[in-house]
Amino acid sequence: MSKSYRIGLVGKPSVGKSSFFNAATMNDVPEGAYPFTTIDPSVGEAYVRVECAAPEFDEECTPNVGYCQHGTRFVPTKLVDVAGLIPGAHEGNGLGNQFLSDLNETDVLVHVVDFSGETDLEGEPTEGHDPRDDIAFLEEELDQWYLGVLEKGINRYESGYTTEDDAIEEELAEQMSAFKTNEDEIKRLIRRTDVGFEPEEWGDEDKLELAREVRKETKPMVIAANKMDTPEAQDNYEEITGDPDYEHLTIVPCSAHAEKALKSAEKAGVIDYRPGDDDFEILDDVSSDQEDGLEQIRDFLDAYGATGVQAALETALFDVLGVTPVFPGGANGLGNERGEVLPDCYLIPPNSSAEDFAYSLHSDIGDGFLHAIDCRSNRQLGKDYEVESRDVIEIITTN
Ligand SMILES: Nc1nc2c(ncn2[C@@H]2O[C@H](COP(=O)(O)OP(=O)(O)O)[C@@H](O)[C@H]2O)c(=O)[nH]1
Ligand SMILES: [Mg+2]
Numbered sequence: 030m031s032k033s034y035r036i037g038l039v040g041k042p043s044v045g046k047s048s049f050f051n052a053a054t055m056n057d058v059p060e061g062a063y064p065f066t067t068i069d070p071s072v073g074e075a076y077v078r079v080e081c082a083a084p085e086f087d088e089e090c091t092p093n094v095g096y097c098q099h100g101t102r103f104v105p106t107k108l109v110d111v112a113g114l115i116p117g118a119h120e121g122n123g124l125g126n127q128f129l130s131d132l133n134e135t136d137v138l139v140h141v142v143d144f145s146g147e148t149d150l151e152g153e154p155t156e157g158h159d160p161r162d163d164i165a166f167l168e169e170e171l172d173q174w175y176l177g178v179l180e181k182g183i184n185r186y187e188s189g190y191t192t193e194d195d196a197i198e199e200e201l202a203e204q205m206s207a208f209k210t211n212e213d214e215i216k217r218l219i220r221r222t223d224v225g226f227e228p229e230e231w232g233d234e235d236k237l238e239l240a241r242e243v244r245k246e247t248k249p250m251v252i253a254a255n256k257m258d259t260p261e262a263q264d265n266y267e268e269i270t271g272d273p274d275y276e277h278l279t280i281v282p283c284s285a286h287a288e289k290a291l292k293s294a295e296k297a298g299v300i301d302y303r304p305g306d307d308d309f310e311i312l313d314d315v316s317s318d319q320e321d322g323l324e325q326i327r328d329f330l331d332a333y334g335a336t337g338v339q340a341a342l343e344t345a346l347f348d349v350l351g352v353t354p355v356f357p358g359g360a361n362g363l364g365n366e367r368g369e370v371l372p373d374c375y376l377i378p379p380n381s382s383a384e385d386f387a388y389s390l391h392s393d394i395g396d397g398f399l400h401a402i403d404c405r406s407n408r409q410l411g412k413d414y415e416v417e418s419r420d421v422i423e424i425i426t427t428n
Contacts, residue, residue: 042152283337
């Protein structure tokens, strides 16, 4: 089976993590303006959209997991509401340690930031708080945590527990293995930061810089600028996205409230709306209050293109992490022996080759790999072919 990805929602209390989580999963998780309403991390199923390939073959798909609507596949992914980040979490304050271990299981992060400025760093109500402080706080918190682990690795290396010819990258990769890094990556990051391969010569700044690089590499991040339905958030959004210092960040404007309202209205049969769409249709007679509310949301969609909940998840997975959606197909028609048509859409790691894809299906398929077939063109693909987004591929094996 192919890997299932985990997207982690992080951020200080009261920014709207649970609201975002509920909107994305439509599960029932308590929410409220109080810190720590969510004590345990909540794991739920969310979906990312992939344009279905079946219509190109004049077929209708029968998905094994998720669903397909009007030519859009909704592919399941795990979403984790990682509650409990407070300033000083890396020192083991509050729910810090639980937070950190939950965080290790995620592949990519959505940092939910209250762009309205109506919550302070502890998540208490305030006014005029600068969302930039939140962005800095989270990055620093993660960097300090990484630094602590990095320093353990350096100490071990320097205390000579390791054998003479062990390289520093080997020790650090071992110490930082929970971050899903490896020797090659550490080596590359040491080169990139230009700190050199002699840890005894690293100053505090060098260590922090390296820790930060490892953090960025292993925990890529999207910022969901939440509460964008408020004028304060919209002002902050304009200012921050126009600030060259913040150009390197990926910021997705978002209203968890709007997404939740639309999904609820859809469930109630009042509107026709598909998650991520830029518009909806009112189906039923609605009260004028309800209509006003919905029209306000429509204005929001006009201004920002969508509620941003789907966009944040998809940006995280496809743009920031670079995951590739791929359809296992058959060159002689898309159906399998059970009569299912294009039943799977797998999410595979960036830069996967055709052979990697075969191995992600099953180790036997990888071992027996002869070649692959691009089902659109019927062309043969070698094992080194780099799989592209929405490829429909059949693997031909020796067995
Ligand atoms: N205006 C507005 N308020 C929101 C939005 N999302 C969440 N909130 C409010 O922010 C508060 C904290 O939300 P919650 O989801 O519990 O935040 P958490 O502590 O990060 O999980 C609640 O009062 C929510 O109703 C949004 O998109 N817009
Ligand atoms: Mg919460």
